[in-house]
Amino acid sequence: MLNKKQLDDIESLQQRCEQEDFTLKLNWETLRSRNGVMKNDFFHYVGVKLVGFLGLYDFGNKVEMCGMVHPDFRRQGVFTDLMDEALRTALQRDYKLIILNTPAQSHSGQGFMKQLPCEFSFSEYQMKWSNMELDNYEDVVVRPSNRDDAETEIQLDVHCFKFSEKEARDYYQRVQYEDTLKTMMIEKDGRAVGKIRVDHSGGEAWIYGFAIFPEYQGKGLGRKVLKKIVAEQRQLGYDIFLEVEATNDYALRLYESCGFKTIQRQDYYQYKKLEG
Structure with missing residues (x-):
């Protein structure tokens, strides 16, 4: 320690x-x-x-x-x-x-x-949100994660981030001890189909681990979720940042369309x- x-x-x-x-x-x-x-x-x-x-x-x-x-x-x-x-x-x-x-x-x-x-x-690109009008996100359902969501979170990391089962389970256990990190579950028709994490450190909000099961991708759900989270964090007064791998061109375009601009590259x- x-x-x-x-x-x-x-x-x-x-x-x-x-x-x-x-x-x-x-x-x-x-x-x-x-x-x-x-x-x-x-x-x-x-x-x-x-x-x-x-x-x-x-x-x-x-x-x-x-x-x-x-x-x-x-x-x-x-x-x-x-x-x-x-x-x-x-x-x-x-x-x-x-x-x-x-x-x-x-x-x-x-x-x-x-x-x-x-x-x-x-x-990996670090991106910062710049003020833009956000709309058409009111009907999306995002709620705090609970212990019953553990298996869903693990499988999202396996299917969306190519973690092995062991890696996903170990990572899930580790993030439970990160006090500044909040995990939200994304629902569709009453079922948890995705997750998004927000970390509050140093007066900033960082978006991590944004994942939706493949069968629910490409239908506009991710864009609505991102807009909703950004709107909430903006209302709380945070500067908003996220990270994305350059290999994920779809995610990069999604974030740019919601007002994020690249500030650093790792x-x-x-x-x-x-x-x-």
């Missing part, structure tokens, strides 16, 4: 690194809810000053990594040491996939990826395990 000083140090280092005009994806909702059972966070201090950090984010059989180094301490082996320790940990746990994340605009991050045995996998690389 991370203590207050560690969280404050990570936040201060992130703010310094982001002065270079990019945004790091450190998954703050996860950092704040670490349970301390496994070591997932790696620190490099110089005296009392945190100059390097790397976090592991577990998703069942997959793990994602994202980190940073203070600009004044780069090219001194700090991130190499952090990465070596994190990779040893990940390899010992025998994850099926090890994914490394860096902002597309980070020259140092992109340069570091070229030194590793990894290959580009996909890009690139993901798959680590290639070395033999021997």
Whole structure:
């Protein structure tokens, strides 16, 4: 479990690194809810000053990594040491996939990826909602999730995000402990057919995990749901953001049609395990 000083140090280092005009994806909702059972966070201090950090984010059989180094301490082996320790940990746990994340605009991050045995996998776009008129969403039914929805949420991740059954069940259990995350179920004709999650952190609303069973897609339901959630969050006074993979062209067009514009891009690389 991370203590207050560690969280404050990570936040201060992130703010310094982001002065270079990019945004790091450190998954703050996860950092704040670490349970301390496994070591997932790696620190490099110089005296009392945190100059390097790397976090592991577990998703069942997959793990994602994202980190940073203070600009004044780069090219001194700090991130190499952090990465070596994190990779040893990940390899010992025998994850099926090890994914490394860096902002597309980070020259140092992109340069570091070229030194590793990894290959580009996909890009993820962060989008921000800009004011536009929203209508034609009043008849859609969206309600808070409850324990009876567990199997539906799990199957939505399997069918829509290509999770394995184990990954989906592990992920469902993990998000139950994220206090800032709220899951809503989407209903059609009295049946739960989709879900959407909203995370409130730092005075912002982030939309995650938007999924509708394939047989209910392409009928305008997703657009109505998105408009309804955006309208509710706007009324509450939040700036509204979301993330989407570039491989999902339909979702990208859907979000753009509802007033979202791209502000940042994150690139993901798959680590290639070395033999021997």
